[in-house]
Amino acid sequence: MPTIPSISGLHMRYRLWIAEMNYYINILRILEDYLIELSPKSHEDEIKNGASRFKDEFVAIRKEIDDLRHEMHILKMKLAAYAREGQTITAETFQSDNHDTIEKRFIAFQQKFEKTKKDFESFEAKWGY
Numbered sequence: 001m002p003t004i005p006s007i008s009g010l011h012m013r014y015r016l017w018i019a020e021m022n023y024y025i026n027i028l029r030i031l032e033d034y035l036i037e038l039s040p041k042s043h044e045d046e047i048k049n050g051a052s053r054f055k056d057e058f059v060a061i062r063k064e065i066d067d068l069r070h071e072m073h074i075l076k077m078k079l080a081a082y083a084r085e086g087q088t089i090t091a092e093t094f095q096s097d098n099h100d101t102i103e104k105r106f107i108a109f110q111q112k113f114e115k116t117k118k119d120f121e122s123f124e125a126k127w128g129y
Contacts, residue, residue, distance in 0.1 A: 004091055018073065022064050028061060031094060035123065054116075054123065068109060072106075075098075
């Protein structure tokens with residue numbers, strides 16, 4: 001059986017993850033701004049198609065960020081309520097609140113984001129002005 005973190009430990013973890021998600025939002029904004037700048041300069045279909053693909057990927061990533069961040073906020077508030085009420089986290093509540101699932105989704109998201117960012121950087125290096 002895995003070790004169940006403390007309420008304060010879980011709460012801190014969610015605060016850090018939410019802060020990291022906010023960082024990803026800022027990075028996405030920068031990449032989206034660059035796409036807007038790059039698109040009108042291009043007359044090549046390969047660049048237009050790549051820019052369109054990244055634009056769609058960025059929209060999907062932003063939705064994923066918003067959904068995951070929302071779920072994290074809810075769990076963070078639930079943890080705060082547990083703490084106010086003097087409750088502890090049991091294996092049952094840990095599992096029913098899906099903390100492991102959220103962590104796995106967050107890790108998968110991090111990997112997806114980094115891959116997309118790296119792909120975009122390769123695209124930009126090839127076609128940037």
